[in-house]
Amino acid sequence: MTKPTMEDVARAAGLSRALVSLVMRGSDKVSDASRERVLAAAAELGYRPNLAARHLASKRSLTIGLVLNDLHNPFFPEVADGVHAAATEAGYHVLMNSGYLRGALEREAVESFIDLGVDGVLLAGARISASDLEQLAARVPVTVIGRHLRSTSVDTVNNDDLAGGRLATEHLIDLGHRRIVHIDGGQGAGSSQRRSGYSTAMRDHGLEPEVISAQFTEEAGLRAGRRLAGRAQPPEAIFVANDLAAVGVLGGLADHGLRVPDDLSVVGYDNTSLAGIHHISLTSVDQDRQTMGRLAVDVLLERIGGGRRGAVHHVIAPSLVRRATSAPR
C-alpha cells in the first residue's frame, strides 16, 4: 500500500532506474519502445514522481505560488483563472494561498511558499509594504498584480487606473451630467490614480471635482451614498472607486428613495461579477483580470527563466461596460 518509487517502476518495466528517470524528465535520448514500457509500468503501478524529492534534487519545482489578498473580493478569482490557465500551459503548477486581508498573513503565505521551494511568487492585491516586497524579491522572483510599484526588482501588472478614472468620468460627462461626485477608495490599490483620472477629466471639461473619501467596502459606499442622498441637492452622477462600494452607494440612495438611473447615474470600477448581476446591472470600468493574470505569469516565468534583470511594469488599458445604472441626464 506504500507509494511506488522509481525503483519499483524500473523493476516492473525490466529496465534500469536511470532510464525511468530519463523518461520521467522527458528526455529525448530514450527509445520509443522503452518509453512506452516505462510509462505503462508507471501507469499500472500508479506511480507518480515524488515532487519533494524531485525538487530537492533538481533545485526547481515547476511550481509557482499565488497569494490572493482577499478571497471574498470577486476581483481575485478571475485573476486566478488567468494565472492558472497560463501556468498550466507553461507546464507549471499553481499553489494558492490567501492573505485573508492581513499583510502579516500574506507575508506568512509567501514565506511558506518559499520554504516549499516554489520557483516564483505572484501576489495579487498585495498589502505587504513596498520595502518588504523588495526584500522578498531578493530571495525569489516576485510579480505583483494590481498594485503600482516603482521597483527595479519586482515586476508589476496593472490596469491603467488613471485612464479608467477618466473613462468613467467622461462617460458621465458625455451623458450630460455636470455635478459629478467621486467616492474614492482611500488607501486601496489604484485608488489615488482613479481619483486623479476623475479630477483631471472634470477639470478638462471645466467642471469642479468633488471627492468624498471612503474605502473599497460596501459599508463605506453605503454611508457615502446615504450622505449624498440626504443633501438638499444631490449630485447628478456618482463615480465610485470600486464595484463593492458602488453597490453600497446604490443601497444608500435607495434608502432615501432616489432612483437610479432616473434621478442620478452611478458608475463603478472593476466590473466584478457583482456588477453583472441583472438585479444590480452596474455600469463599471472593466480591467481584463484574466489577461492580467496571464501576463503576470509570463512576466514571472521570464524572470524565473533568468532572461531579465530589470523590472517590467505592464499597464493594460481598461474599458467601460455600460449597464443600467448610467443614463442621460
Next chain:
Amino acid sequence: MTKPTMEDVARAAGLSRALVSLVMRGSDKVSDASRERVLAAAAELGYRPNLAARHLASKRSLTIGLVLNDLHNPFFPEVADGVHAAATEAGYHVLMNSGYLRGALEREAVESFIDLGVDGVLLAGARISASDLEQLAARVPVTVIGRHLRSTSVDTVNNDDLAGGRLATEHLIDLGHRRIVHIDGGQGAGSSQRRSGYSTAMRDHGLEPEVISAQFTEEAGLRAGRRLAGRAQPPEAIFVANDLAAVGVLGGLADHGLRVPDDLSVVGYDNTSLAGIHHISLTSVDQDRQTMGRLAVDVLLERIGGGRRGAVHHVIAPSLVRRATSAPR
C-alpha cells in the same frame, strides 16, 4: 546569496547540526541556553527549514491541501477562512487550489497535492465522482465539505439541507403565504435534500408543493423568475435553492414590475455575501461555513492522526437569516 542550511546555522551557533535539528523540531531535550543560541543564529542567517527536505525525511509535511471547487462562488471563501484558522491553530499549513468548476481539474489538483506530499486533502464542493473519491481516500485522508456521501472511507461535513429547506418553507408559511413555489438547484450539491425539505414542509401544512427545475446559477434564476412573474397569478412566495439563483429571480421579477416583498416574498439559501448586500438584502438560510471549515479540519486531522478507521459524517444545523425580501402576506 544561497539559502542557509542547518549546517550553516550549527556553525554560526557553535553547536552541532543534530542539536539544531532538535531545536527546529521543538524537542524538549535541549537546554534553554542552547535553544536560544540556535534560534538567534537561525534568525540572523534568515534560516528557514527546507520543507521539501524535511518532508522527504520525515514522511509528513504538516500541510493539508484544500481544493475549492469554484473560486467565484462566495460560498467557498468562507469555508476557506474556517479551514485556515483551524489548521493554523493546529500547526498545519494550508495549500489551496481550485477545481475551476471542472471535475478533471479537481482531480488534477488533488493529485498534485498528493505528489507534494500533503498529509490530507479537503475538498469543498467536490465534483469528483463518489467512486473516484473512494479511490483517493485509499491513498490519502480525505474530507469532503458540502456534499452528502455515504462512504466508509471519506469523511464529510455538511449542513442539514433537509432541515434548511424546511426552515425556509416554514418561514414563508408562517408569514401567511400559501402558494409557495420552489425553484430548485438541479443536480447541485444539497439540491435534492432542500427540495424534499420544502415538499415535506408544504405537505405537513396541507399545501401543494410546486417545484420549478433550475440550477445554482443567476441565469437559471432569472429565467425562472421571469416565467413565474409572467403568470396570470404569480405565487405568493418563492423559495430558491441558492442565493445566486435567488438574486436572478429578483431580477426576473423586477423585469415584470413585481415588487419584493410587497407583491411576493423570496427566500434564498447559503446566506452568501450577496444576500447581505444592502441593496439586495435577501432572506436566506445560513449554513455556518466557517464552522464547517473548522470541523472539516478537525475531522481530517483526526484521521491523519490515525485515531480512526470508520468514516464520520457531520451535519450541522442551518439557521434562517431574515432580511428584506420576505414579509407577511
Next chain:
DNA sequence: ATCGGCTCTGACAGCGCTGTCAAGTGCTGT
C-alpha cells in the same frame, strides 16, 4: 569518589529523486 541525569556530539542510514559519466549492449552500414 562514584553514580546517575542531563545535554550535547558525531556518525550513519536513509527519504526519492537528479544529474553525470564511463562503460557497456546491440544493431547498422560498409
Next chain:
DNA sequence: ACAGCACTTGACAGCGCTGTCAGAGCCGAT
C-alpha cells in the same frame, strides 16, 4: 569483421533534512 551510432546500465555523489544511537562531558547528589 569492424567502426559508429543509438540506447541502456550501474554507480556515485548529492539535495537538506530526520531519526536513532553510542558515547562524551559535565553537573549535582550520594
